[in-house]
Amino acid sequence: MTHQQKRLAVGLAGLLVIGGLALVAICQLVVEGLWFQELGYLQVFWRRLQVLVAVGIVVPSISLTFLSGNLVLAKRWSRVNRSQPSHPLPGAMGLRWLLVTSSSLALALSVLCVYYSQLAVVSWRGMTAQDDSLPTILVSATAGQLWQLVQSLSAQPWQWALVGLLSLAMVLWPYFVLSIMAILLSLGLAGIFISRWDAVALYFHPQLLHQTEPLFHQDISLYLFKLGIWEMLSFWALALTIVALLMTSLVYIVANNTLSQGKFAGFSIQQQRHLYTLGASLALAIAVSYWLSRYELLYSSRGVTYGAGYADVNVQLPVNTLMTGLAVAIALQLVWWAIRSQPQSALPQPPLRRPVTTVTTAYRQTNRQRALPRLTVRSVVIGFLVIAVSLGHWLPSITQWLIVQPNELEREQPYILRNIALTRQAFGLDRIEVRTFDPQTNLTFADLQRNTPTIRNIRLWDTRPLLETNRQLQQIRLYYKFPIANIDRYRLKLPASQGTGNVIERQQVIISARELDFNALPQAAQTWVNEHLIYTHGYGFTLSPVNTVGPGGLPDYFVKDIAGATEAESGSLSTANEGIRASIPIGYPRIYYGNLTNTYIMAPSRVQELDYPSGNTNVYNTYDGSGGVPISSLWRRWLFAIYLRDWQMVVTPNFQPNTKVLFRRNILQRVEAIAPFLRY
Numbered sequence: 265m266t267h268q269q270k271r272l273a274v275g276l277a278g279l280l281v282i283g284g285l286a287l288v289a290i291c292q293l294v295v296e297g298l299w300f301q302e303l304g305y306l307q308v309f310w311r312r313l314q315v316l317v318a319v320g321i322v323v324p325s326i327s328l329t330f331l332s333g334n335l336v337l338a339k340r341w342s343r344v345n346r347s348q349p350s351h352p353l354p355g356a357m358g359l360r361w362l363l364v365t366s367s368s369l370a371l372a373l374s375v376l377c378v379y380y381s382q383l384a385v386v387s388w389r390g391m392t393a394q395d396d397s398l399p400t401i402l403v404s405a406t407a408g409q410l411w412q413l414v415q416s417l418s419a420q421p422w423q424w425a426l427v428g429l430l431s432l433a434m435v436l437w438p439y440f441v442l443s444i445m446a447i448l449l450s451l452g453l454a455g456i457f458i459s460r461w462d463a464v465a466l467y468f469h470p471q472l473l474h475q476t477e478p479l480f481h482q483d484i485s486l487y488l489f490k491l492g493i494w495e496m497l498s499f500w501a502l503a504l505t506i507v508a509l510l511m512t513s514l515v516y517i518v519a520n521n522t523l524s525q526g527k528f529a530g531f532s533i534q535q536q537r538h539l540y541t542l543g544a545s546l547a548l549a550i551a552v553s554y555w556l557s558r559y560e561l562l563y564s565s566r567g568v569t570y571g572a573g574y575a576d577v578n579v580q581l582p583v584n585t586l587m588t589g590l591a592v593a594i595a596l597q598l599v600w601w602a603i604r605s606q607p608q609s610a611l612p613q614p615p616l617r618r619p620v621t622t623v624t625t626a627y628r629q630t631n632r633q634r635a636l637p638r639l640t641v642r643s644v645v646i647g648f649l650v651i652a653v654s655l656g657h658w659l660p661s662i663t664q665w666l667i668v669q670p671n672e673l674e675r676e677q678p679y680i681l682r683n684i685a686l687t688r689q690a691f692g693l694d695r696i697e698v699r700t701f702d703p704q705t706n707l708t709f710a711d712l713q714r715n716t717p718t719i720r721n722i723r724l725w726d727t728r729p730l731l732e733t734n735r736q737l738q739q740i741r742l743y744y745k746f747p748i749a750n751i752d753r754y755r756l757k758l759p760a761s762q763g764t765g766n767v768i769e770r771q772q773v774i775i776s777a778r779e780l781d782f783n784a785l786p787q788a789a790q791t792w793v794n795e796h797l798i799y800t801h802g803y804g805f806t807l808s809p810v811n812t813v814g815p816g817g818l819p820d821y822f823v824k825d826i827a828g829a830t831e832a833e834s835g836s837l838s839t840a841n842e843g844i845r846a847s848i849p850i851g852y853p854r855i856y857y858g859n860l861t862n863t864y865i866m867a868p869s870r871v872q873e874l875d876y877p878s879g880n881t882n883v884y885n886t887y888d889g890s891g892g893v894p895i896s897s898l899w900r901r902w903l904f905a906i907y908l909r910d911w912q913m914v915v916t917p918n919f920q921p922n923t924k925v926l927f928r929r930n931i932l933q934r935v936e937a938i939a940p941f942l943r944y
Contacts (some may be wrong), residue, residue: 265324273440273442274443274444277442277444279484281447281448281451282447282451282633284713285451286661287906288906289320291903291906291907293313293895294556294903295311295903295904296908297309297930298892298893299937300938302891302892302893303938305850305938306585306936307910311465312461312465313429313486313539315461315464315465316458316461316462317462319454319457319458319464319634320454320458323450323453323454323457323500323858324450324451324454326444326597327449327450327453327500327504328450328452330445330504330508331446331449331450331504331507331508331511332443332446334508334511334512334528334538334542335439335442335443335511335512335515336517336536337512337538338511338515338519338535339515339519339888341516341532341534341535341538342518342519342520342535343519344513348652348787349368353484354531354536356527356528358526358527358530358591359526359527360528361521361829362517362522362523362527362528364521365517366435366514366517366518366616367435368433368864369429369434369510369513369514369517370432370434370435370514371427371431372510373430373434373442373445373507373511373514374426374427374428374431375427375589376503376507376510377430377431377445377504378426378427379447380449380452380453380456380503381448381450381452383456384452384453384455384456385453385729386459387454396594404694413654419768428940429888430661434514435514435518435523438514438518439515440518442514442515443510444509446511449503449507450741451461451648453503453504454501456499457496457500460492460493460496463492463493463496464496465941466488466489466492466493466494466941467490467492467493467763469489470489470490471485471489472485473485473488475689477562477686478561478682478686479561479572479577480558481557482720484558487559487562491556491559491560494554494556495560498549498553498556498635500544501548501549502546502549502550502553502577504595505542505545505546505549505765507544508542509539509542512538512542516531516535516539521711533905536601536602537602539596540598540602541599541601541602543595543598543641544594544595544596544598544599544602545595546610547591547592547595547598547665548591548592549593549594549720550587550591550594551587551588551589551591551595552585552621553583553587554584554588554591555557555584555588558584558585560582561576561577561580561581561584564576564665566578566580566660567668567676567679567682568663568672568676568680569676569679569680570683571679571682571683571816572694573668573679574663574664574667574668574676574679574681575660575661575663575664575667575668576660576896577662577679578662578663579659580656583655583656584656586655587651587655587656590648591648592629594644594648597644598641605624615926620658626911636837652944653688653761663680671793674678674692684723686692710907711919717769717770720769720771720811721753721770721771721810722810722811723751723772723810723811724810724811724813725774725808725809725811726912727751727774727776728746729748730749730774730776730808730819731746731748731749731776732751733819734776734806737818738778738825739778739805740778740825740877740930742784742785743776743780743781743782743784743785743799744779744781744802744803744902745778745779745780745781745784745860746776746777746778746779746806747777747779747858747859747860748776748859749774749775749776750774750775750776751770751772751773751774751810752773752775753769753770753771753772753773754770754847754848755768755769755771755772755847756768756769756770756771756773756822756843756844756847757843757844757846757847758771758843758894768847771809772809772810772811773807773808773809773810773822774807774809774810774819775805775806775807776805776806776860777802777804777805777855778802778803778804778805778806778826778855779858779860779861780798780800780801780802780803780855780860780861782794782795782816792912793871793918795863795865796863796864796865796866796870796910797865797867797869797873797918798871798872798873798874798875799869799873800887800926801854801855801856801861801873801876802854802855802858802860802861803826803853803854803875803876804823804826804853804855804876805823805837805853805855806819806824806826806865807821807822807823807824807848808821808822809822809842810822811867820840821840822839822840822844822848823837823838823839823840823848823850824837824838824924825837825838826838826876826877826878836850836851836852836853837850837853845867852885854875854885854889856887856889856891856926856929856931856932857891857930857931858929858930858931859930859931859932860930861929861930862929862930863927863929864908864925864926864927864928864929865926865927865929866895866913866918866919866923866924866925866928867886867892867919867923867924868886868887868888868917868922868924869885869918869919869920870917870919870920871918871922872884872885872886873885873886873887874934887924891926892925892926893924893925893927894922894923894924894926895913895919895923895924895925896919896921896922896923898914902914902921904925906929932944
């Protein structure tokens with residue numbers, strides 16, 4: 265393959281990748297806009313879109329410029345003539361070490377590429393940096409996080425096969441493969457940033473709280489509005505510098521057919537300066553990461569309480585500060601080496617004849633050389649890693665084990681008191697007026713009569729036994745589930761036997777919805793039509809008071825069953841009496857949104873939906889609600905087919921002009937999409 269053909273292939277591959285990702289991104293944005301418009305939160309979507317566009321332009325542009333710029337410099341300076349140097353150049357290697365070094369660099373690049381791709385894919389699916397399916401983002405360069413990275417890849421054997429193929433391709437066609445990788449990594453990093461768009465938005469709309477935390481004496485708004493974006497920028501800088509350093513080193517080592525020649529002559533002066541500069545940038549990025557990790561100690565879970573404890577404040581904090589200073593010193597040393605690097609011809613040449621010196625002078629020179637060993641890049645890197653592992657990882661753990669745990673109450677008491685005080689302040693408990701309550705034992709019947717509403721709402725039932733009873737008596741079909749039960753109050757007209765006759769009172773009750781769980785259907789029934797057109801909703805709920813018990817110790821249901829004898833014709837639920845029926849106008853309680861509604865559906869369609877079972881038969885219905893996004897036109901079919909990755913939407917004959925798509929039906933997912941800055 266000629267050079268021109270390689271450039272053409274790189275361009276076509278880049279255009280295909282960018283075009284495909286752009287198409288997916290456009291579909292994602294349009295569908296999200298339609299969803300927000302349906303809910304009346306279009307303004308929220310536009311604010312989010314502004315941040316996404318800004319991040320989607322800035323992050324990949326800077327990333328691609330940085331990575332491709334270093335590749336261009338590496339390609340240019342790899343052609344420097346180094347024939348017959350007067351002295352061996354730094355980094356010269358034979359065939360054995362050349363193979364080991366090039367393979368190690370390619371392997372490291374492949375692992376990082378797969379890892380960042382994982383993060384990008386998860387982020388693109390709408391998950392955040394708090395997701396537990398992947399290890400924590402590399403905020404600081406510690407050995408523990410690198411081990412987490414390897415463990416994440418070990419969970420999927422096919423990923424190691426991909427890593428091996430990528431490594432081989434990098435060694436054989438380094439510049440071509442690394443150019444493609446630079447494009448993909450730039451887009452992947454942009455995807456990771458886009459998933460944290462809320463951190464960017466919060467950074468540009470801060471709000472001072474005028475309350476400081478006791479460790480660093482910073483306003484609490486720093487942790488709510490600014491720390492998140494600083495962590496993302498630190499992660500971005502680490503990713504770019506380490507990938508650029510590995511890419512550049514690999515290009516320099518395998519360029520000029522060094523593998524076929526079986527030797528590497530060493531790094532030229534331009535290459536040394538380039539690598540020193542990238543190494544200094546990486547050291548500065550590590551320094552920033554360690555500095556930010558000081559503030560992250562407020563989220564530590566090492567001690568007995570959540571937050572900074574004894575080992576964090578007295579050991580981990582000084583260590584992180586020390587590692588920050590050490591990383592800055594290494595960066596300055598690398599910059600000094602880059603400035604002091606000289607061409608080989610400018611280096612002092614050894615004299616032709618050994619000068620005449622006395623025995624004493626020669627002895628002193630020999631001892632001086634032995635006393636001052638030369639500082640090398642290898643010794644700096646190894647020393648930093650040893651200190652990072654021993655001080656940053658082992659020392660705090662040993663302190664926690666040997667010093668804190670044997671006398672935990674005394675060591676952690678100041679931090680426990682601080683935790684309690686700040687928790688009370690956060691929940692406003694410090695503003696509670698404390699009064700002494702002196703209970704009396706002279707309770708009379710008149711007191712009970714005066715407090716009838718309170719007595720009638722003393723809670724006896726717990727939600728757990730109620731849910732177990734519902735699952736045995738009210739589930740009716742295997743595909744129905746009662747996921748949760750909630751406590752609420754309703755104004756009900758209670759019968760005379762339970763109190764005040766026709767007077768409407770507030771009654772505390774337990775309510776639980778009967779939702780449809782599609783995964784509970786038999787495997788043979790889990791077809792596309794059943795999932796998206798027929799089994800679309802649950803039906804009904806149970807309602808029972810918290811303070812009474814029915815026959816046999818069962819709940820005293822106010823509302824239960826499906827289509828009882830009285831309400832069979834209307835398709836409603838069975839109610840205990842006329843007062844309950846008048847107090848709660850049930851109607852047709854179809855549940856399209858809930859806790860188990862994790863599938864998307866299309867309704868109404870030419871296929872009728874299962875409404876509820878009635879004896880040995882089923883009752884069907886056609887959706888007539890107002891929710892959902894219309895999918896009448898063909899271009900909208902294609903749009904949702906790409907967004908949902910469901911191509912049967914394009915070819916199915918069951919859609920009608922008024923068919924709508926109901927997606928993101930899980931209540932928690934809906935709220936998180938509208939308010940992603942909250943944690944639930």
